Structure formats: structure tokens, C-alpha cells
Amino acid sequence: MILVIGDPDDPVIDSVCSVLSARHVPHRLLDERALGDVRVRLIRHEGSMAWRVKVGDDGSPRPVGAIFVRHRPGPVSPESSRRWHASRRAIDQLLHRCRCPVINRPGAGACNWSKPLQLSRLNAAGFNVPPSLVTNEPAQAWTFLGECGGTMVAKGVSAARSAARVIKAADVPMLSRLGRAPLLLQPFIAGAEFRVTVVGSTAAVTLVSRDGAGVRHEPSTLPAALLARCVAFTQQEGLVLSAFDFRVSPQGVAFVLEMNAFPHITDYESTDRPYLSWLVVDELQRMLDDSDVLV
Amino acid sequence: MAESDDPLLLALSRRLPGALICTERELYAAPLMLSTTLSAPEASAHVAGQRVALDRLDGLLFRPSARDRAARPRTVSAAYRRHETRAAWCAVIGQMACRVVNRPPPLSFIDERLWRVHLLSGLQQALALPDSSLRRARIGGTGMLLMEGRPLELPAGLADAQALLESRADAVQKWASCEGLGLVRIHWHASSDGLHPSAIDPWPSFNKGHEDQLDQVAVSLAQGWK
Numbered sequence: 001m002i003l004v005i006g007d008p009d010d011p012v013i014d015s016v017c018s019v020l021s022a023r024h025v026p027h028r029l030l031d032e033r034a035l036g037d038v039r040v041r042l043i044r045h046e047g048s049m050a051w052r053v054k055v056g057d058d059g060s061p062r063p064v065g066a067i068f069v070r071h072r073p074g075p076v077s078p079e080s081s082r083r084w085h086a087s088r089r090a091i092d093q094l095l096h097r098c099r100c101p102v103i104n105r106p107g108a109g110a111c112n113w114s115k116p117l118q119l120s121r122l123n124a125a126g127f128n129v130p131p132s133l134v135t136n137e138p139a140q141a142w143t144f145l146g147e148c149g150g151t152m153v154a155k156g157v158s159a160a161r162s163a164a165r166v167i168k169a170a171d172v173p174m175l176s177r178l179g180r181a182p183l184l185l186q187p188f189i190a191g192a193e194f195r196v197t198v199v200g201s202t203a204a205v206t207l208v209s210r211d212g213a214g215v216r217h218e219p220s221t222l223p224a225a226l227l228a229r230c231v232a233f234t235q236q237e238g239l240v241l242s243a244f245d246f247r248v249s250p251q252g253v254a255f256v257l258e259m260n261a262f263p264h265i266t267d268y269e270s271t272d273r274p275y276l277s278w279l280v281v282d283e284l285q286r287m288l289d290d291s292d293v294l295v
Numbered sequence: 296m297a298e299s300d301d302p303l304l305l306a307l308s309r310r311l312p313g314a315l316i317c318t319e320r321e322l323y324a325a326p327l328m329l330s331t332t333l334s335a336p337e338a339s340a341h342v343a344g345q346r347v348a349l350d351r352l353d354g355l356l357f358r359p360s361a362r363d364r365a366a367r368p369r370t371v372s373a374a375y376r377r378h379e380t381r382a383a384w385c386a387v388i389g390q391m392a393c394r395v396v397n398r399p400p401p402l403s404f405i406d407e408r409l410w411r412v413h414l415l416s417g418l419q420q421a422l423a424l425p426d427s428s429l430r431r432a433r434i435g436g437t438g439m440l441l442m443e444g445r446p447l448e449l450p451a452g453l454a455d456a457q458a459l460l461e462s463r464a465d466a467v468q469k470w471a472s473c474e475g476l477g478l479v480r481i482h483w484h485a486s487s488d489g490l491h492p493s494a495i496d497p498w499p500s501f502n503k504g505h506e507d508q509l510d511q512v513a514v515s516l517a518q519g520w521k
């Protein structure tokens with residue numbers, strides 16, 4: 001059986017569960033909206049240690065062969081916060097320590113939390129990384145803006161959701177507020193936008209086009225050596241599923257902007273042909289193994 | 296970087312009179328620059344009243360205070376600023392070439408409890424302990440200090456632990472190096488199936504009664520950083 005952990009209202013969880021159902025793959029959803037009802041214990045089972053996940057009064061346990069997890073950010077209501085967080089911590093310990101295959105284990109790909117740290121690792125792995133400056137000093141930012149030819153992109157330093165903003169010389173007021181928090185600054189790279197989604201040893205390329213009508217996605221290709229590097233870096237970070245954002249300059253140089261450890265894959269597939277969700281389910285079925293998790 | 300009344304900071308600063316000293320709050324409030332625009336990364340910050348090129352440092356003692364780690368910012372903007380500043384310093388410290396005790400990985404900021412679980416699992420693997428040793432992490436029992444993966448002293452009753460660590464010395468030192476752990480305290484738990492590490496404290500405190508340990512650690516760190 002495959003265990004899916006997350007919020008059923010999350011489009012990714014919904015899509016993976018839909019594919020599992022369509023393929024008649026035995027699975028169970030552990031609904032994180034009601035996490036306070038979940039208990040996790042380490043028990044002795046058939047002569048060895050196993051993790052028992054109990055949801056309410058759920059009868060006899062069944063072994064889990066693989067787990068897909070995509071956490072919801074927090075509890076549904078503040079009243080249930082304490083129990084929710086306690087259960088969430090217990091589940092994360094289980095996911096971190098169990099032998100059962102997991103997409104993705106918590107803590108894997110944690111360098112995404114610090115973008116400059118991740119960029120240094122991507123650089124060391126052979127990717128082309130744009131010149132970058134992290135600073136909370138307006139004077140440094142101004143100097144960098146000049147080095148970038150008068151246009152740069154400002155992003156948050158951490159993985160917290162923040163919109164990247166294009167900064168030009170006229171944006172003085174924003175830069176003068178830099179003293180409040182550091183920013184990650186990079187030159188604006190014109191060119192085609194690609195997303196590479198890695199699932200196991202497969203890398204799927206999507207071309208992202210933006211125009212007045214919105215954002216469009218279509219399957220595409222990038223050099224095989226670059227895709228192999230994406231797969232290798234994903235494995236190096238302890239991940240099975242990841243997504244890389246690239247900008248390919250008019251000169252043909254592919255600059256990596258970020259690797260996401262918990263990608264929103266449904267943004268890059270259509271509901272009538274959810275090929276990234278198919279890849280995730282393929283991988284879950286391929287990974288199925290003797291389990292030390294019971295639910 | 297430590298609280299001004301941290302016993303290890305005080306012991307170390309007596310041996311390293313030229314050391315720059317600041318608290319975590321002062322460090323995070325400092326003007327900071329980390330650049331990868333040149334062939335080698337360049338980083339600098341205003342620390343203890345002066346601009347410091349961070350690649351010129353001989354070493355860094357990084358001991359965030361438990362109080363600051365647990366504190367919740369009062370406003371959303373203060374929380375955002377702390378979050379972003381920690382992410383920036385995580386990258387700066389992660390890229391420093393000098394000896395750092397200890398180098399905080401992203402997981403230590405994201406979820407410190409899970410980080411401790413991760414450290415304990417890694418040590419169990421390095422010690423080649425069987426899966427049956429899985430148990431809940433708990434602080435307690437007897438503690439042993441490890442510097443760069445080597446036991447610093449041998450508390451009474453831990454001869455078995457010493458033998459276990461010596462038999463897997465290379466693996467334990469590799470584990471400590473990979474995890475950026477210059478100094479940790481390992482707690483051991485005795486059970487019917489032997490002695491097992493039960494918890495790891497990556498920011499070991501030195502209370503009364505630990506004066507000898509404290510002196511030993513300060514001397515060792517100071518020798519490496521002079």
C-alpha cells in the first residue's frame with residue numbers, strides 16, 4: 001500500500017491520489033487537516049521494530065510500501081495547534097528515520113531554505129549560477145546595480161514565498177529600505193524560461209511562456225548532460241522529486257536560478273494529461289519495498 | 296558569537312585576547328555583504344564595531360543562545376527579517392573556509408528537533424548500530440564531549456562507549472566533519488541490548504562541575520585558532 005500524507009485540498013496531493021485511484025493502486029490518504037487525531041509509535045512487529053501510525057480507531061494495521069508526503073503549512077485552527085504540531089513532529093521523525101521509501105524525506109534538500117547556500121552548492125556541482133549579491137546595505141546594492149548594467153532582480157534570501165522584483169535605477173525607495181532585511185540580488189537574465197522536474201532518474205523539461213494571456217507550459221528539451229546533472233544533484237541532496245528553474249540566455253547559456261525540494265508539479269501539467277503526477281506514481285510503484293511502517 | 300555570559304566564550308576570550316565578540320542579535324543586525332560576483336566568494340560584515348572580511352577570520356565559534364532560538368518575534372515583519380537574516384548567515388557560515396564550531400546547517404534553523412534526530416540517526420549509522428537501536432531521542436544518562444569526532448574525556452561508566460567510538464573512529468570523524476560538528480555532547484543510554492547514543496546536544500552547555508571540560512575545550516580551540 002502507498003501512504004499519501006498531506007492536505008486533500010492541495011492540488012498536488014489531489015492529483016497524485018487521483019492517478020493512484022485511476023490505476024487501482026492500493027493507497028491511503030493521511031489527511032493533515034485532522035493531524036491531531038494521529039498517533040505515531042515505535043512498536044515491535046513480527047520480530048523487528050516498526051512505526052505504527054494510528055488514525056483514530058482504525059482497526060488492524062496494514063504495511064506501507066512507499067510514502068508520498070507534501071505537508072500543509074500549519075493547522076486548520078489555532079485551537080488544535082498544539083496537538084497538530086506534536087503529531088506533525090512525530091510524523092517527521094518517522095519519515096526521517098523509517099526504512100520505507102519516501103518522496104521526499106523532511107530535511108532532504110534543506111539547502112533550499114537558504115538560496116545563496118543552495119546557489120553555492122549548485123555552482124560546485126557544475127551548474128552555471130548567475131552572479132549574486134546578498135546584502136542589507138543599500139550602497140552595496142547600488143554598486144551591484146551598476147555592475148548589472150542598470151537592471152537587476154531582487155529576491156528573498158530564504159525559501160519563504162516572495163515575488164522576484166526587477167529593480168532599475170529609479171527604484172531608490174525600495175533599496176533604501178534594505179536595512180530591514182537582506183536581499184538576494186542578481187542581474188536580470190533575458191531568455192527562455194525552463195522548468196526541469198526530476199522524478200527518480202527521469203527529468204521532464206517544460207518550456208514556460210508568459211504573455212498578456214497568462215502563463216503557458218509545453219513539453220520541451222534541454223541538453224542531456226544538463227538533465228543528468230539535475231538528476232545527480234537531486235540524489236546528492238537526498239531527494240527523489242525536485243524541480244529546477246532555468247533561464248537560457250540568447251547566447252545559449254543555461255543559468256540555474258533555484259532548485260525546489262517540494263515543487264508544485266500541477267502548475268506544470270494539465271489536468272487532462274497530468275504527466276508529472278504519472279511520473280511520481282510510477283516512481284512510488286517502482287520504489288515499493290518491505291516496510292517498517294504500518295497504518 | 297555567543298551570549299556574553301557563555302562560559303565557553305569567557306574561557307576562550309581569556310586565551311584569545313584579539314577575538315571579535317558579538318551576540319547572535321548583534322550579528323544579525325550587522326550590515327552584511329556576501330558576493331559571488333568574483334571568481335571566489337567574498338563576504339564581509341560589521342562585527343564588534345569594525346568591518347571584517349570574513350575570509351580573513353582564523354575561526355568562528357558559533358553558539359546561538361537557547362533563549363534566542365526559542366523566542367518568537369512580536370511582529371510579522373520582525374519574523375520575516377529574522378528569517379531572511381538567518382538564511383543569509385547560514386550561507387555565509389556555510390561557505391567560510393576557516394574552522395567553525397559548529398557550522399549550523401539549514402535544518403538547524405528550519406526544525407531544530409528534526410536536526411537533532413538527523414544527527415542521532417547519522418551517529419548510529421556511523422557506529423554501525425542495528426536498526427533495532429531506534430528509540431526516541433532523549434537527553435539524559437551520561438554525557439561525553441566529542442571534538443572533531445574524537446572523545447575529549449572519558450566520564451566514569453562510559454568505557455564501552457569509548458571502545459565503540461574507537462572501533463569506528465574513521466566513520467565517526469567523517470560523520471562529525473560532514474555535519475559540521477566541531478563540538479558536541481553525546482548522551483548515552485544503557486539497555487539490555489547494550490549502550491546506545493540516546494541524544495546529541497550540538498550546543499553543549501558548561502555548568503558548574505564542568506570546569507575541567509571547559510578548560511580542555513578552550514585550550515584545544517585556542518591552539519587551533521592562534
